[in-house]
Amino acid sequence: MTPDDLLFTKEHEWLRIVGEAGTIGISDHAQKELGDIVYVELPKPGMKFNSGEPFGSVESVKAVSELFIPVSGEVIEINEDLGAAPEKINEDPYGAGWMIRIRLSNTDETGDLMSAEEYDEYIQEAAE
Amino acid sequence: MIPFSGWEMPVEYSGITKEHVAVRTAAGLFDVSHMGEFDIRGPEALDLIRHVTTNDAANLVDGQAQYSAMAYPHGTVVDDLLVYRHHAEHFMLVVNAANIEKDFEWINSHNRVDATVENVSADIALVALQGPKTIDILQPLTKVQLRDLAHYHFARGSVLNADAIVSRTGYTGEDGFELYLSANESELVWNGIFEAGASFGLVPAGLGARNTLRLEAKYLLYGNDMDGTTTLLEAGLGWIVKFEKPDFIGRDALLKQKQEGVKRRLVGFEMLGKDIARDNYPVFVHGREVGHVTSGAPSITLKKNIGLAYLPAEHASIGTTFHVAVRSKLAEARVVRTPFYKREDHQ
Numbered sequence: 001m002t003p004d005d006l007l008f009t010k011e012h013e014w015l016r017i018v019g020e021a022g023t024i025g026i027s028d029h030a031q032k033e034l035g036d037i038v039y040v041e042l043p044k045p046g047m048k049f050n051s052g053e054p055f056g057s058v059e060s061v062k063a064v065s066e067l068f069i070p071v072s073g074e075v076i077e078i079n080e081d082l083g084a085a086p087e088k089i090n091e092d093p094y095g096a097g098w099m100i101r102i103r104l105s106n107t108d109e110t111g112d113l114m115s116a117e118e119y120d121e122y123i124q125e126a127a128e
Numbered sequence: 129m130i131p132f133s134g135w136e137m138p139v140e141y142s143g144i145t146k147e148h149v150a151v152r153t154a155a156g157l158f159d160v161s162h163m164g165e166f167d168i169r170g171p172e173a174l175d176l177i178r179h180v181t182t183n184d185a186a187n188l189v190d191g192q193a194q195y196s197a198m199a200y201p202h203g204t205v206v207d208d209l210l211v212y213r214h215h216a217e218h219f220m221l222v223v224n225a226a227n228i229e230k231d232f233e234w235i236n237s238h239n240r241v242d243a244t245v246e247n248v249s250a251d252i253a254l255v256a257l258q259g260p261k262t263i264d265i266l267q268p269l270t271k272v273q274l275r276d277l278a279h280y281h282f283a284r285g286s287v288l289n290a291d292a293i294v295s296r297t298g299y300t301g302e303d304g305f306e307l308y309l310s311a312n313e314s315e316l317v318w319n320g321i322f323e324a325g326a327s328f329g330l331v332p333a334g335l336g337a338r339n340t341l342r343l344e345a346k347y348l349l350y351g352n353d354m355d356g357t358t359t360l361l362e363a364g365l366g367w368i369v370k371f372e373k374p375d376f377i378g379r380d381a382l383l384k385q386k387q388e389g390v391k392r393r394l395v396g397f398e399m400l401g402k403d404i405a406r407d408n409y410p411v412f413v414h415g416r417e418v419g420h421v422t423s424g425a426p427s428i429t430l431k432k433n434i435g436l437a438y439l440p441a442e443h444a445s446i447g448t449t450f451h452v453a454v455r456s457k458l459a460e461a462r463v464v465r466t467p468f469y470k471r472e473d474h475q
Binding site: 035036038039041057059061062063064066 | 139140143144145146148336339340402404406425426428455
């Protein structure tokens with residue numbers, strides 16, 4: 001189920017790396033836990049973050065959750081569509097619901113992230 | 129599922145937004161069996177209720193219900209509740225789940241008149257059918273003439289052959305009924321209502337939608353919007369405090385506060401930007417922290433972000449702006465008229 005070209009954080013963000021660029025969003029598990037998403041606050045292109053820093057927040061009807069960047073980098077693009085249609089995060093968390101694209105500062109930083117398989121186990125364990 | 133006062137309660141079934149919209153446009157069915165019920169009986173039942181509650185149950189007729197509260201001697205809130213009058217010597221109080229034990233002890237400790245007080249919460253299930261299609265769905269299932277029951281009135285009858293108290297009350301801001309049932313028959317009734325309601329767009333609704341619906345209608349939530357630290361007058365519940373009544377717990381303190389003027393008031397507000405105020409976010413007036421958001425959420429019906437908070441009385445009039453700390457920034461909010469939402473077909 002979970003796309004196997006993604007890496008995951010314990011905070012339920014995903015990262016897809018293509019060359020030096022990384023696309024970031026939240027997992028299907030996270031969107032289900034949050035429920036109907038009504039607002040997402042994203043950084044501006046050009047902003048730089050260190051691995052693990054908060055880069056924005058996502059709000060559902062019932063809760064707010066901070067977003068943590070999986071790896072260090074500079075924001076090169078944000079998903080403008082989410083401003084008018086944040087529900088895309090619920091509908092297609094790994095596709096149209098992507099949040100930001102970054103240029104990675106260091107492509108060797110991914111060691112702490114989980115593979116899709118490891119992430120599925122991680123949320124299984126958390127449920128038990 | 130979240131544990132709530134010993135009950136496993138669904139926060140949502142199909143999604144809070146969908147459930148919320150269904151209640152505003154069609155109907156939703158809530159299982160609120162966690163609420164507590166006390167039977168008060170005997171020739172002294174009314175005396176006891178008049179003493180421990182702030183509204184006046186002497187104004188009730190048989191088959192009528194009343195929103196009321198119990199106050200501490202200093203005027204703060206023990207609980208808010210509904211008082212049902214079956215007949216002159218038999219009343220039912222409906223209290224919040226988290227307060228059942230506290231309320232039961234409180235009432236008993238002030239029972240100077242030897243009324244019989246029985247906690248029947250475990251025997252009674254409560255199902256709330258709410259929304260504009262309620263009567264269409266429920267009428268074929270009961271002989272109780274639903275259209276003849278006025279708001280805040282109830283009848284004893286049967287629903288799907290199960291004994292029920294059919295009460296025209298609710299916590300959503302829509303027309304609707306609450307059905308008090310025997311705990312062992314509630315599942316049958318719940319399932320039967322679903323079968324009957326499917327073609328009307330009826331959906332099961334959870335605690336999440338219950339909260340967003342009640343906030344739009346500005347029904348207060350005990351533990352959030354008022355509690356043992358806030359008085360009934362500060363909470364805007366002066367309309368259920370009947371000073372004409374010679375004696376009730378909290379009367380002296382509340383009367384004094386009324387005469388001196390309240391120093392802070394619970395207000396409804398909307399956010400001026402896109403930020404969502406959540407429960408417990410700090411509230412600032414002129415850079416000074418004055419309290420916190422007691423309830424805050426996106427309003428699904430109004431597409432605005434709304435909430436309730438206590439503000440200093442001199443800063444609580446409609447249109448006044450203040451700030452809510454939303455994580456690292458101060459976001460602007462404005463005091464607005466409440467309820468935020470009022471249904472148009474109000475009877």
